[in-house]
Amino acid sequence: MSMHRVSIGVAAIAAALSPVLMLTLQGGTGYCFFVVLAFSLLWLSQAENRRQSRELLLRYKWYVVAMTAYPLAIGLQALLTGEVPSRAFDSPSRLLLSVPIFLLLAAVPAERLRPFQWGCVAGALGACFWSVLILFSPAEWVMSGRAGNPFTNPIPFGDTALVLGFMGAIPLAERGRPRWEQVLRLLGLAAGCYASYASESRGGWIAIPVMLWVLLCRFDLARMRPRRLMLVFAASLTLGAMAALNTPVVQSRIAAATSDFERLAQGDADTSIGLRLQLWQAAWTLFEREPALGVGKGTLKDNLQVLAERGEASPAIVHPHAHNELFSTLAEMGLLGLAALLLLYYGSAIYFWRHRHSADPDIATAAAMGLVLSLGTVVFGLTIDVFTLVMNTAFFGLTSATLLGIIANRTRQLEHAAQAAGPPRSTNA
Template sequence: MSTPTKQSFLSVNSRSLLPALFLLAYPSATLLFHGAGSALSIAAALISLALLASPKAWTGLPSIQWDSVDVALWIATACPVVAVLISGAWHGTVVASTFDSPSRFFAAAPLVLVLRRSLPRTLEWTDLSFALAALVSLGILLIVPRDWGFGRLSSQFLNPIHFGDVALVLGVLSILSLNWWRKDRLFVRMIKVGGLFAGLAASLITGSRGGWVAIPVVAAMILYVRSRGKSRKWKVLLPLAIVAILAGAYAFSPTARNRVGDVSSDFVKYTHGDKDTPLGIRLQLYEAAARIVESHPLLGLGSDGFRNSMQAFANSGMLTPAAAQLGRGEAHNQMFAYMTDYGIVGGLALLAIYVVPGVIFWRRLSAPVDAGRRAALMGLTFIVAFWIFGLTVETFDLKMTVSFYTTVIAILAAVATYADTKAGSEAARAARDSRQ
């Protein structure tokens, strides 16, 4: 029996070069170029569909054998579009533009089908993708920032809240990618650790405090998952390191101290009748959204229903003019945004986008290959972070953020589950043999 030839982890054939470059560059391109995240996501989905429809001799992909992961992701990613369609049909006002963002969730389904059946050496190009993107996020703020007002810096095309949230989660994914596919060399470790601090720094610079709520939750979850089987010393030192990093960020960042202090100040003002603070406006909008859900629970008000109800709430005195004006832009809560427009049906559709891939990642925490287990933790972290981001801002009101979320989920789901497929299992086994 011949001995397998050992290949570099960057070795790919001509068929795999394009997907390999996509896996490496997608997160960074999303932050660097306006519209790149959406365009690349759509292109990847269309190319994936074309590959799935092409003869095996042309693509080199194994025959598709559907399993529970494939079916679950296809159904989950279709739910938002179905919710919009049902609500629109019921209210008799189907607004074409409201299908744009929800339809982008579906891009994940064909991409996962293709990537799960790719060779490990192609999937390994994800290794530095999140670290590089986290470094890019800080580079943008240091080299070509845009002041969006009140000293809030971000990129030229993405507002500080979304930019800060994306930078933060990229930093966390960067540190989680340490020793992802193999034991990293010192230089690679430095890049990934640098990605963590770059993501944290970028988030602090933007002042996006809503995203900071995710830090203790995500940290606790990671500690719980990663501490299993570790020594007592490891279980003590890692939490202390996390606390030290966060304490240092607070101590040395005036932006962090001011933004956190503004929360209590805004709340005091709200209780004394000054409701037009950032916190006060959100509380007003949440109260209005809750009333809409209470009065129209099943299918909401229909497309753009929340936005169109703002004037009525302002006229009744429930919303201040400033809150009503901002409410025409968004509800500042992703669940309320879906439930006010599409009711419980919309809320369940949104939950499917979080819960279904979340369950897949949770189950893959015990995947048969190390890379799959690490990808599962990264995917679970990514979903939990985005869910928390969505408590104070509409994470999916921009096409770019929808595309980013769904594409990253597709990539991590593919890595977490590729060994489940027959071809993936054989490829993973061959890759292990080649390292021996």
């Protein structure tokens, strides 16, 4: 068996296992990531594969820019300032390494990457399993009364479960799906939503309307008119909100937020929301002092400690991250980092956006799943630093490479088929 076939087979299996293992096995997605990376480098050792890859790099240049700009910005900052610790490269390096992974996955036939969809369903069900365990072993599986697992904080746990549930449900819009498949995908969606609910991650809940809109837009292309789509979206959102508001978890989280704002209005900023606002303000202060390059990637905690010692910030907010991707980036990397972050957001989403209305089901489904991932990541970044976590970054990199690989491969298949068919024959006598 040739190295080409082995590389393609292993890459397809690892890509499908990644979402399954994301929240069920510590380091599971990381193992899948490096397996695909290793075989991508072997695959690229062949001259013909490198030639094909050059064409892909040009066609999907914004994705390449997205995955390289952020880590390269950190490298430039390190060269210019010398203020960047080596650990700061750990997570962003996964973005850079996603480029060769994409090149290999784009060579995998699109049909061989379809099991990735079921990997998302299985991953959402696995997250639900962990959430149910808290009912029996709260001391081991709960952090501050919230669902997670021994290796994942409740916030990224709930956010990732949502992404898995919605990505697994996107193919429901395709016609001809058997009933059992529809049921399993709906169960996966419900499981992902429950895991998010049990994690009590309010920031993740903000992304639900965005993901629901992406899902319903797929049904719009299949069988709905725009006006009916809007009605279904509004009705689904209203019914979901009404149901959630009657649950004790949502009621308690809303009550806690209301209490925080009331205390904040009375001058008491030592609450969950108050401390987060102070953290953002302190991050902005650091940005104002070093607007071009920031204080140094990975040095936010040290700089917040200095502010606290000077009496310019509360010691309670000294933390490695600002709990907001934008504020962390501005403080640590300045305008250079902001430009790199915006390129990451744009370049990782633009091809999914462009192909969302494709007439080909494989392309349209992959594009919609990619929008769930990319848009969800932007929303999650409002309340968490997504790309500082190695696990999250590896999952984002491998998942985006898989979905864009499906689009690239299927697009090439359709182009070859069109060329083989040749120009249409004239019907004139």
